[in-house]
Amino acid sequence: MKKYLFKRIIMSAITLWAIITITFFLMHSIPGNPFRKEGKMPQVVYENLQKKYGLDKPLPEQYIIYLKNLLKGDFGDSMKSKVETVNDMIRRGFPVSAYLGLEALFIALIFGPALGALAALYQNKFPDYISMIIAIIGISVPSFIMGTILIQFVAKNVSWIPIGGWGEFKHTFLPAVALSLMPLAYMARLMRSSMLEILGQDYIKTAKSKGLSKSIVILKHAIRNAVLPIISVLGTLISNLLVGSFVIEKIFGIPGLGKFFVQSINNRDYTLIMGTTIFYAIILIVLLLLVDIAYIFIDPRIRLTKEGR
């Protein structure tokens, strides 16, 4: 298992490095110069700006410097904001996004598997249809559409739910619901099929014939095993949440990292785009790694098979 863990960590590091390198060279391959556009700029100012962002050095050297700074946790200066560095913006935006993301994940984790389990227990009955309708809606309706629909039909009619903004819990309610619907639906579907498969297994029959009560069989034997596939897709779902947040933050006017990211795209603030992309990649890859490690500990079968390798 140690070997597997080690391999997994090395792979994550390589992936991260690949993303950083791709991002860096892509951003520097953009034709033209970020400062040339700003009207008539005196030659001296232009040269000073070039120097400030290290753009006067050859590209490989810039790359090394950027990598070194990243290792120190320094994402560099923003090209458009005169007062904030990229780090400042991440520090300001990330807690907001993380809060929203966690709330959405929480909603999805509570309702998704529960809906799926219910659907499997009452297969082809009313609860099954209801949860499958929710799942189909969740998968077919993109989150930005969900967000606008919620604003249009919920926020405009329910007085205590605000249309947008940030600061109190009530502000997080609609965006978190809009954001959670896709992972929720995905989990419900996955849970339903894995639960159905497990309910047909022999050990469920054994447990029943031992005389265990129905609730114990379902909770201890069925759900515990059925929930495993959900953990394995958690990483992907979290990455979806993260990306979904760009759009949701735009609709609801939430000052999160996604908003900075979208803003940086629209302003062509190259250092900020690079910084946020890499920051997102770090978060994602670390989360994927954690999910994988957690999975080893939760599912003993994996531990055993991976040990042999």
Place this chain on the structure above:
Amino acid sequence: MDNQINLSKDMFRPVPHEDRNPEKIRRPSIKYWSDVWRRLRQNKLSMVGLTIILLMILMSIIGPLINGYSYFEQDYSKINLHPNAIHWFGTDELGRDQFTRIWFGARYSLIIGILAATIDFIIGILYGGLSGIATRKVDNIMMRIAEVIYSIPYLLIVILLSVVFSSEGSGTSLFVLILAMTLTDWVPMAILVRGQVLQLKESEYSLAAESLGATKPWILRKHIIPNTLGPILVNITLTIPRAIFAEATLSFLGLGLQAPKSSLGSLANDGLAGLAVGNGYQIIIPAIFISLIMFGFNVLGDGLRDALDPRLRK
């Protein structure tokens, strides 16, 4: 004695050789795909999905021609008209007919989805197939590379590429959009194909076929390709909505196709502004069509997966 039937020799003829063959299957056999189709047809939801897809494809071809407006024609005397008898889906803030623009947008969304899936399919088959038949060492390296590429967050790279390859405010070209979408998304297909090839290479029936004297191309044609095709088809049906979704999200972030071209996503993005001033139909209608396309492909993919799964065969 009179009753005796007169049996002359010429009333009999020898049984032809073929008819004596007891192994012969006398009924027409249900071919693999007709069986799949038969089972898919029983899945009502999938048939609804298939109908929606076919209708959307049809309308995206003829829809923009139906009511005589073009997607770029602006008429400032009729801006922000709600849906009515002349403009069935209303007009936008530049007085363009929404009905025409919706189907025009659906055309681009579908083109993007289908092209992206096709390219994923080609790259995936080549890479996965090569990896599957290569030596273990090469296979290992190829798969590690694929894994690294795949852990790059999909939408992040799509956004990044659209930023790099589109100049400020001009929108992204169709080519770049599709390039960005296929850059990482071919990997699941490649992994799938490789897995299938490896499995089939070692499967007993291909060994049996080989020992019965079947040639390699014959095994490839008769066993490997039909068996791989099912999961690949499912993967394609699920790749299309993913690409359409990614494009819609991109358009929504202002990185979509250049105006006056439109996709369903960019129409929704344009409609967002109308929401605040009571023109909700400008976003609701494209939203419904995006959702319908996503719904159609997703349920069709699910149904196909079930129909192809031999464990669910009754």
